[in-house]
Amino acid sequence: MLVYALLGRRTAYVAAAALVATGCAPNALVHEWKSESYTGHPFDRVLVLTASADPEIRRVYEDAFVQELAAMGVTATPAHMIIPADREVSPERILEAVSEVRADAVLITRMIGKERNANSYAPPPLQAGAKAEFYAVYEAGMTARTPPPYGYEVYSLETSLWTATDEALVWFSTSQTFQPGSAPGAAKDLADVVVKALRQQQLL
Numbered sequence: 001m002l003v004y005a006l007l008g009r010r011t012a013y014v015a016a017a018a019l020v021a022t023g024c025a026p027n028a029l030v031h032e033w034k035s036e037s038y039t040g041h042p043f044d045r046v047l048v049l050t051a052s053a054d055p056e057i058r059r060v061y062e063d064a065f066v067q068e069l070a071a072m073g074v075t076a077t078p079a080h081m082i083i084p085a086d087r088e089v090s091p092e093r094i095l096e097a098v099s100e101v102r103a104d105a106v107l108i109t110r111m112i113g114k115e116r117n118a119n120s121y122a123p124p125p126l127q128a129g130a131k132a133e134f135y136a137v138y139e140a141g142m143t144a145r146t147p148p149p150y151g152y153e154v155y156s157l158e159t160s161l162w163t164a165t166d167e168a169l170v171w172f173s174t175s176q177t178f179q180p181g182s183a184p185g186a187a188k189d190l191a192d193v194v195v196k197a198l199r200q201q202q203l204l
Contacts, residue, residue, distance in 0.1 A: 031174040043105035049079040051110035064187035068195040113156035
């Protein structure tokens with residue numbers, strides 16, 4: 001199950017490379033799920049993987065998560081330190097890496113969706129008794145009739161936590177990024193939000 005989630009389709013790797021293009025900062029998690037059947041102890045040795053065909057994105061996101069996990073007292077290893085970032089990751093190599101670092105959990109981040117939205121502006125309607133100037137009303141209407149020549153892309157990201165022993169899904173979340181910024185900054189923001197959520201769920 002874990003291997004399928006990572007390597008089921010190479011297109012997922014290619015799409016995830018778009019993370020670097022946006023360099024977006026995530027909002028709070030838009031969805032979060034935790035397995036009711038998991039009753040084990042908090043994880044303290046985690047292998048961190050980012051599903052991306054871009055070696056730099058793998059390094060940036062994996063290192064960001066490792067840093068945040070370490071701040072929580074968790075021993076975490078970025079996969080790129082064991083599996084070269086410029087090589088395709090095979091299912092067998094992932095399982096070997098889990099064994100090498102004696103991980104009790106695997107954390108995976110990937111992109112699961114992308115939308116492009118056009119920025120638009122609609123002026124507020126007039127209200128009885130409200131103070132307004134006729135020219136301001138006119139100008140606002142003219143502005144609304146001229147849409148701006150640009151838009152923005154919204155990327156949906158998913159982060160999941162799996163047990164290393166039986167590859168059981170324990171927790172996952174989704175978040176959206178849409179504000180311009182740097183890739184390292186986006187990775188740090190995402191890692192901060194996710195790791196805090198995992199600690200709150202008592203999984204770390």
